[in-house]
Structure formats: C-alpha cells, structure tokens
Amino acid sequence: MKDLFLGLVFLALGVAVIVASQEFPNVGDLSYGAGLFPSLIGAGMAIGGLFLMIGSGRQVIREASENGAANLLPRPGIGWLLPFVPCVAVIAYIYISDTLGALLSMALIMFVLFCLRGVRLLPALIVSAISALVISYAFTNLLSVPLPQGMLGI
Amino acid sequence: MPEFIDGLLLVLNLKTMMVVVIAALFGVFVGAIPGLSATMAVALLVPITFYMDPVAAIAAVITTAAMAIFAGDIPGAYLNIPGTPSSAAYVGDASALGRKGRAREVLGINLICSVIGGLAGTVVLVMIAPKLAEAALNFSSFEYFWLAILGLSSAVFISPGSLLKGFLSLMVGLLLATVGLDMITGTPRFTFDVPDLYAGINFIPVMIGFFALNEVMKLFASRRQAPGEIQESGVKQTGTVFGMVPHYLKRYWRNLIRGSSVGALIGALPGAGADIAAWITYAISKQRSKEPEKFGTGHMEGIVDASSANNAAVCGAWVPALVFGIPGDSITAIVIGVLYMKGMNPGPTIFMNNSEMVYGLFTAFFVANLILIPIGYLAIRSAHIFAITPARLLMPIILCFCIVGAFAINNSITDIWIMLLSGIAVYYISSADFPVAPAILGLVLGGILENNFMTSMLKANGNVMAFFERPISAVLGGLVLLIALFPLLSKLWARRTGQAMVANASDGDVR
Numbered sequence: 001m002k003d004l005f006l007g008l009v010f011l012a013l014g015v016a017v018i019v020a021s022q023e024f025p026n027v028g029d030l031s032y033g034a035g036l037f038p039s040l041i042g043a044g045m046a047i048g049g050l051f052l053m054i055g056s057g058r059q060v061i062r063e064a065s066e067n068g069a070a071n072l073l074p075r076p077g078i079g080w081l082l083p084f085v086p087c088v089a090v091i092a093y094i095y096i097s098d099t100l101g102a103l104l105s106m107a108l109i110m111f112v113l114f115c116l117r118g119v120r121l122l123p124a125l126i127v128s129a130i131s132a133l134v135i136s137y138a139f140t141n142l143l144s145v146p147l148p149q150g151m152l153g154i
Numbered sequence: 155m156p157e158f159i160d161g162l163l164l165v166l167n168l169k170t171m172m173v174v175v176i177a178a179l180f181g182v183f184v185g186a187i188p189g190l191s192a193t194m195a196v197a198l199l200v201p202i203t204f205y206m207d208p209v210a211a212i213a214a215v216i217t218t219a220a221m222a223i224f225a226g227d228i229p230g231a232y233l234n235i236p237g238t239p240s241s242a243a244y245v246g247d248a249s250a251l252g253r254k255g256r257a258r259e260v261l262g263i264n265l266i267c268s269v270i271g272g273l274a275g276t277v278v279l280v281m282i283a284p285k286l287a288e289a290a291l292n293f294s295s296f297e298y299f300w301l302a303i304l305g306l307s308s309a310v311f312i313s314p315g316s317l318l319k320g321f322l323s324l325m326v327g328l329l330l331a332t333v334g335l336d337m338i339t340g341t342p343r344f345t346f347d348v349p350d351l352y353a354g355i356n357f358i359p360v361m362i363g364f365f366a367l368n369e370v371m372k373l374f375a376s377r378r379q380a381p382g383e384i385q386e387s388g389v390k391q392t393g394t395v396f397g398m399v400p401h402y403l404k405r406y407w408r409n410l411i412r413g414s415s416v417g418a419l420i421g422a423l424p425g426a427g428a429d430i431a432a433w434i435t436y437a438i439s440k441q442r443s444k445e446p447e448k449f450g451t452g453h454m455e456g457i458v459d460a461s462s463a464n465n466a467a468v469c470g471a472w473v474p475a476l477v478f479g480i481p482g483d484s485i486t487a488i489v490i491g492v493l494y495m496k497g498m499n500p501g502p503t504i505f506m507n508n509s510e511m512v513y514g515l516f517t518a519f520f521v522a523n524l525i526l527i528p529i530g531y532l533a534i535r536s537a538h539i540f541a542i543t544p545a546r547l548l549m550p551i552i553l554c555f556c557i558v559g560a561f562a563i564n565n566s567i568t569d570i571w572i573m574l575l576s577g578i579a580v581y582y583i584s585s586a587d588f589p590v591a592p593a594i595l596g597l598v599l600g601g602i603l604e605n606n607f608m609t610s611m612l613k614a615n616g617n618v619m620a621f622f623e624r625p626i627s628a629v630l631g632g633l634v635l636l637i638a639l640f641p642l643l644s645k646l647w648a649r650r651t652g653q654a655m656v657a658n659a660s661d662g663d664v665r
Contacts, residue, residue, distance in 0.1 A: 002586045010322055017329065024341050027612065034336035034343060036611075037604045041328045048322040055318070083375035083581060086367065086553050090574045093557050094567055106554045113550035117374075131551045135558055143205045145562040 003056030010049025017042030089113060101150020107132035161513020164209040165521055173206065174521060177214040178529045181221025186533065187548065188235040189369060192222035193484045197365040200358050200492060201559035208496035209511060213518035215492060219468050219485050220522050223428055224268040224530055227461060228537050231257040240464040243432040250452030258534055262395040263402055263454060264461045265530040267410060271462030272523035274414035275421060275469025280516050286477045290502035296621055299606040300630035302599045305424035305480040309592040311640045319588040327596020330355050338608050350568035357491050357597050359560040359573040364590055366556045367577030370549045395534050402454055409439055409458040417463025421470025427483025431467035436460040441651060469519060476500055479602060484591045487598045
C-alpha cells in the first residue's frame with residue numbers, strides 16, 4: 001500500500017520536474033541545455049514510479065482478494081505520529097531559538113523528549129541541562145559558531 | 155622525500171594526535187551503541203571537522219570510521235545485536251561464543267583482524283591510488299561521465315534490496331543535486347526563490363538528516379523496545395582479550411589474507427562498502443571452509459574473514475574517492491564533502507598539487523588503524539558501559555547535535571530546514587525498504603555527472619556515439635553494462651552454489 005502511494009508520488013514528481021525543466025534555457029542555438037539533465041531525471045522518476053505502482057498494485061489486489069479489502073487500510077491510532085516528535089522539536093527549535101537562545105531551547109527540547117521517552121524527571125532535568133551546556137559551549141567557544149544567544153545574551 | 159616527511163609531521167604532532175584519540179573514543183562510543191552506525195558517527199563529526207586543519211579533519215574522519223566499524227562488533231558479541239550493519243554478517247557466530255563466556259576472546263580476534271584488515275586496505279590504497287591517478291590524468295569528460303555512472307550504477311545494482319527502489323532513491327539524490335544555478339547557462343533551477351539555495355543544496359545537512367535524524371525518528375517510532383535497552387545476558391565473561399589471538403591467527407592466516415584483500419577490493423569498487431564486503435567474504439569463507447556446517451554456531455573462521463574485510467573495505471573505499479572523486483560508500487561520500495570544504499578537491503591532481511597532504515592522509519590511515527589496538531582494548535574491557543547506556547538517553551542529545559551541526563556549516567537556518575526535510579523524506583522511504591546509499595551518492599555525484607555529461611554533449615555536438623569512441627571510455631561503458639547485469643549473474647551464481655548470499659544482506663546499507 002505504501003509502495004502504491006510512493007509510486008504515485010514519484011510519478012507526479014517526475015512529471016512535475018519534466019514540465020518545470022521545459023522552461024530552462026538552451027545553450028546557444030542547440031536543442032538542449034539546462035533542462036536536459038533534469039528532464040532525464042524526471043523521466044527516470046516517472047517511469048520508476050509507474051513500475052512501482054504497477055508492481056505493488058498487483059500485490060494489493062492479490063492481498064485484497066485473499067484477506068478482504070478492510071485489512072489494507074492503515075490501522076487507526078496515533079502511533080504513526082510518534083516518529084514525528086523529533087521533527088516537531090526541530091521546528092520548535094527553529095522558532096524559539098531566536099528569543100530563548102540556543103542553550104535554553106536545546107535544554108527545553110531535550111527535557112521534553114526525555115520525559116516523552118519515559119526518563120524520570122530529575123535525571124531528565126540534569127542530563128538535559130548538562131548536555132545543553134556542553135553542546136552550546138563546544139560550538140560557541142571551541143568552534144566559534146554564532147549560535148543564537150536569545151535573551152541570555154542581553 | 156621532503157614531502158613525505160612533511161606529510162608525516164602533519165599527522166605526528168600533538169594537536170592532530172589528540173584529535174585522533176578523541177575521534178577514536180567518539181567512534182568507539184557511537185559504533186558500539188546499537189542503532190548508531192559508523193556513517194552516522196561520521197555525519198555527526200563533519201560539522202566539527204569544519205573548524206579543523208585539513209589533515210586533522212581527515213584523520214578524525216578516518217579514525218572515527220575505522221573505530222566505529224570495529225566497535226560495531228562489541229554489542230554483537232555481548233547482546234547479539236550488531237552495533238553497525240557491517241557487523242551483521244557474523245553476529246550469529248560472535249554471540250554464540252559470547253554466550254559461552256568467550257566474548258572477550260572473539261572481540262580480541264575482531265580487533266586484531268580489524269587492524270590487519272585496515273592496514274591491508276591502507277597498503278592497497280597507498281599502492282594503487284597514485285598509479286591510478288597517473289592514468290586518470292589522461293581522462294576527459296567522457297571518461298569522468300562513465301566513472302560517475304559506474305559509481306552510481308554499482309550503488310543501485312550491487313546494493314541489496316529492490317533494484318527499482320534503489321533506482322528511485324538514486325533519482326531523488328540526482329534531483330537534489332540539480333538544485334541551484336545551472337553551471338552552463340547560469341539559470342536558477344528548483345530554487346523556489348530561496349537565496350540560500352542558489353549555491354545548491356549543501357550536502358552535509360542532507361547527510362545529517364539522512365543518517366542521524368532518520369535514526370532518531372526510527373527510535374521514537376519503536377516505542378519502548380529500543381535497541382540497546384535489552385538487558386545483558388548473565389553469562390560471566392572470562393578469558394583474556396589477546397590470549398587466544400596467536401592461536402587463531404596461525405590457524406586462519408589464509409582467511410585473514412583473503413578477507414583483507416577481497417574486502418579492500420570490494421571497498422575500492424565504487425558504490426559497495428563495508429557491509430557488503432563483510433557479507434560477501436563471510437559467504438566465501440563458508441563456501442571454502444573445510445567445516446562449513448559449523449558456521450553460525452560460534453565458529454571463528456568466518457569471523458576472521460569478515461571482520462578483516464569490513465575494515466579493509468573502509469580504507470579501500472578511499473581509492474575511487476581520492477583518485478576520481480567518486481565515493482566508494484556512504485562514508486566516503488561524506489568524506490568527499492569534507493575534502494571539497496577543505497579545498498582539497500579530490501581527483502588525480504590531488505596527488506600533484508597536494509602531495510604532502512596525501513602523504514599526511516596515508517600516515518593518518520596507518521595511525522588510525524594502529525590506535526585501534528589500545529583504544530579497542532579499553533573498549534572491550536569496559537564493554538558493559540555500552541550495554542547500560544540506553545539509546546533513549548542519547549537520542550535527544552543526538553537530535554540537538556543534528557540541529558546545531560546543520561546550522562554550523564553555513565550559520566544558516568535554511569540548513570536546519572534542509573536537514574529536517576531530508577530526514578523526514580528518508581524516514582518515509584526507508585520505512586518502505588528503499589535503500590538510502592544511492593540517494594546520497596546521487597547527491598554527491600550529480601554535479602560531476604551533469605557537468606561531464608553536458609561538456610561531453612557540447613564537445614560531441616550531441617552525438618551520443620562519441621561517448622564510446624575513446625578506448626578507455628568504451629571500456630568503462632562496457633563495465634557499466636557488466637554491473638547492470640550483476641544481479642542476473644549473482645542470481646545464477648547463487649543458484650549454482652545453492653546460497654542466496656546477496657539476499658542475506660537485507661538491511662545492509664540503509665543505515
């Protein structure tokens with residue numbers, strides 16, 4: 001089922017790339033240019049996506065006839081959201097680091113993630129504080145990366 | 155000769171040696187924790203190497219990679235979980251011995267074989283690379299086009315798993331490589347008017363997303379039974395680390411030589427890395443053994459072959475990376491990024507323009523492999539630390555490292571977004587069993603491929619036959635064809651020998 005969907009995505013992406021590539025200019029009076037290579041990639045994606053769809057489409061039909069179509073639908077629940085928790089944390093960092101500063105943002109993110117993973121409060125607090133301090137010290141002072149200082153810098 | 159001395163001095167000074175030792179400790183730690191792979195170790199290291207001298211940076215990468223590949227054996231012997239995919243081939247044997255209380259003995263053998271394999275790979279690198287570079291000086295855009303194709307097609311065809319998915323994964327990488335200003339016409343392509351994208355997508359944040367954020371996401375998906383949280387078995391480990399080493403080396407010296415040389419060659423093949431080397435040499439060892447029935451039940455023979463092969467491959471992979479700028483595996487794909495960052499553009503001219511650097515690099519290889527012995531010994535003695543470090547405590551810290559590391563390359567928020575999006579994309583496609591290595595090779599090689607393709611097309615006025623007219627380019631073209639037929643040939647071979655060797659390497663190169 002996932003393959004069917006991904007095949008569709010690749011097909012659509014491939015076609016979109018080919019269409020977008022037509023607008024890139026050619027070299028001199030030749031019939032090809034900046035668009036040639038992306039078009040080839042787009043064609044590869046579209047054809048590959050099509051094959052993936054056909055292959056998994058067959059499998060889906062076979063499974064549906066064996067077990068009934070209801071089994072194919074993803075099971076309800078919030079389990080599939082779990083892997084996106086770290087992504088939310090990254091987005092949160094992007095938006096809060098300017099005001100809170102890198103140090104506090106990192107400590108906050110780690111603390112929340114620790115708690116979500118079932119680490120007890122006190123160890124979570126200690127580990128996140130120490131790691132945030134170490135990381136921000138290492139990057140700011142040893143590698144001189146201008147991490148956002150936020151309100152601590154004022 | 156003075157260049158040689160200069161090269162030695164670039165490595166054998168206090169600062170670089172300290173970097174090497176720290177990198178070795180880092181490599182042991184990351185490699186030994188299940189779920190964190192050698193590639194991830196290198197990807198996390200890159201933002202830090204950005205601020206080092208070129209040779210120190212490269213030495214750090216080499217040491218980390220060699221160390222992590224060895225350290226992957228540690229949880230294999232104690233917990234039956236390979237610490238990195240490259241240790242997966244012989245984890246059954248190693249853990250069977252571990253359950254008998256002989257984990258230290260196995261790891262001692264692993265360590266010495268890794269060192270010898272790594273040194274053999276280094277010798278291959280030192281011997282072959284300069285000679286190959288001389289030949290490569292005559293290469294034109296046609297040959298480079300074929301070399302890039304060769305690297306990409308072996309990534310797709312040799313890597314385990316579905317061919318179609320490997321191909322699509324490669325297309326994703328190539329598409330990412332086209333982002334930015336076109337090199338011939340100067341037109342912005344797929345930049346969506348984001349100024350930071352005009353120079354193209356920086357591949358370091360992408361790699362951090364691919365190999366680190368992706369793993370963090372996987373751990374969060376796995377609920378409670380994360381790898382590394384499994385309890386250590388209660389077997390009392392006895393025996394010395396190196397006590398039995400001479401005995402086994404005397405008995406299996408042929409395996410050691412075979413594993414090291416085959417491993418180095420597989421590594422030197424563009425697109426195939428340490429994990430494939432380990433699987434293939436293990437299969438060869440089993441096929442050639444006088445007692446193949448003992449394999450998988452705690453037999454040392456296959457361990458000798460495969461654990462020398464994976465470290466040999468790590469060094470061998472540098473041959474195409476240095477000489478042609480074509481990475482041999484995902485670690486050297488990252489390395490090529492580091493080399494460009496440091497102004498050491500890989501290619502045959504690196505051996506002329508930067509000869510003391512190259513000698514420094516060769517020295518770094520020897521040092522990195524030799525430092526495996528003391529640090530590896532300490533790691534074996536204190537192996538229980540890795541068993542009790544829960545991955546749930548590390549993942550949030552690694553996540554922060556990803557964020558800050560992606561930011562540090564250009565001090566730009568855009569790079570954090572790129573890291574995030576590539577991590578999500580790879581998490582999704584790798585959960586549908588797409589291999590990741592072709593995508594990263596596509597990203598690194600896409601620019602080289604397109605440049606040489608377009609240059610050749612302009613030179614030949616659009617005549618495709620010109621790609622086969624020069625003798626070397628015709629040979630390379632033929633080689634590509636041969637690799638394209640590899641899955642078919644290997645199936646025939648597997649049918650003949652009755653074992654599906656490549657199919658065994660199921661979860662090989664994803665990490």
